[in-house]
Amino acid sequence: RCKKEARGGYCVSSTADNRAAQDRLLLGSALRESLAKGMLNLHYQPQVDIKTGRLYGVEALSRWKHPTLGNIYPSRFIAVAEDTGQIETIGTWSLEEATRQIIDWERKGLYVPTVSVNLSAAHFRNRGLPALIERILKERTLNPERLTVEITESVMMDENEDTMEGLAAIRNLGVGLSMDDFGTGYSSLSRLSRLTRLPLTEIKIDRSFIMNLEHDPNAQAVTTAVIGIGNRLGMTVVTEGVETEAQLKLLQGLNCDVVQGYLFARPMAPADMLAWSQDAGRRLEASISEANARQS
Ligand code: C2E
Numbered sequence: 001r002c003k004k005e006a007r008g009g010y011c012v013s014s015t016a017d018n019r020a021a022q023d024r025l026l027l028g029s030a031l032r033e034s035l036a037k038g039m040l041n042l043h044y045q046p047q048v049d050i051k052t053g054r055l056y057g058v059e060a061l062s063r064w065k066h067p068t069l070g071n072i073y074p075s076r077f078i079a080v081a082e083d084t085g086q087i088e089t090i091g092t093w094s095l096e097e098a099t100r101q102i103i104d105w106e107r108k109g110l111y112v113p114t115v116s117v118n119l120s121a122a123h124f125r126n127r128g129l130p131a132l133i134e135r136i137l138k139e140r141t142l143n144p145e146r147l148t149v150e151i152t153e154s155v156m157m158d159e160n161e162d163t164m165e166g167l168a169a170i171r172n173l174g175v176g177l178s179m180d181d182f183g184t185g186y187s188s189l190s191r192l193s194r195l196t197r198l199p200l201t202e203i204k205i206d207r208s209f210i211m212n213l214e215h216d217p218n219a220q221a222v223t224t225a226v227i228g229i230g231n232r233l234g235m236t237v238v239t240e241g242v243e244t245e246a247q248l249k250l251l252q253g254l255n256c257d258v259v260q261g262y263l264f265a266r267p268m269a270p271a272d273m274l275a276w277s278q279d280a281g282r283r284l285e286a287s288i289s290e291a292n293a294r295q296s
Pocket residue numbers: 045060061062073074075078090091094118119120180181207240241242243260261262263267
């Protein structure tokens with residue numbers, strides 16, 4: 001038995017382990033080089049206000065296309081970035097790039113109310129984060145409400161005082177605070193009460209619940225409950241991973257606020273976002289407001 005197995009993990013063989021570790025190191029140094037050369041991009045996915053059909057905001061998602069390794073997905077390189085100490089570099093770059101983009105769109109005639117940036121738990125432990133965000137907003141002369149930062153449930157469970165103070169300081173700047181992938185990380189109801197101790201403005205229900213919404217009564221029960229709790233706590237509830245009309249109908253019936261998913265658009269390059277808003281986005285708004293008018 002290897003050490004990993006004794007700790008409850010599994011063990012294939014130490015050579016396979018070494019190879020995986022080596023892969024990570026290689027990918028880590030490729031990432032370092034790409035970051036230094038400015039070769040990462042942000043793509044943006046629209047979030048739609050379900051009641052008006054209007055654009056509520058966009059989520060910024062990192063993309064990395066390496067000249068020889070090809071497209072590497074965030075599920076892979078974000079983990080590598082965490083392991084190799086580069087996650088804060090990515091977070092800082094995302095904040096700078098996303099706030100630059102929202103202003104660029106505005107110059108080109110597209111008003112995006114808010115841009116959401118994913119930040120890692122490690123970044124929230126850095127006491128300098130609120131000051132960094134404040135500096136970026138000042139540099140851009142951007143209304144803090146135009147920026148939202150997404151945190152994961154692991155941040156919510158973090159007992160670290162610096163993290164809690166940091167979250168409060170960020171919220172005090174006027175920046176939105178969103179709980180991402182809600183429902184995937186905690187295990188008991190008592191932990192749910194921690195939600196009220198965080199200054200959250202938004203809660204995002206994880207895609208795994210939306211995926212099963214049509215056929216699984218449990219997923220529907222959880223979704224209904226979370227929308228109810230979110231609304232009662234004064235938060236905007238966003239559902240991610242909406243792919244079908246049937247899911248959209250169900251979510252409208254459940255009084256969800258905002259939807260995001262392939263049904264509306266995939267994450268896209270900034271220029272495509274301009275085209276989308278003039279074309280598909282407009283049609284979407286018209287059809288949702290028409291449907292709502294018919295209902296009332
Ligand atoms: P996330 O923050 O929960 O982002 C949503 C993910 O779901 C994105 O995957 C998005 O492309 C995908 N998605 C959206 N709508 C649909 C849908 O209708 N169907 C399906 N099947 N998928 C949908 P992506 O871009 O691959 O990102 C994966 C995760 O990587 C993100 O999950 C986030 O946790 C992380 N990530 C991405 N960019 C960054 C970043 O800049 N910083 C950090 N810390 N994490 C990032």
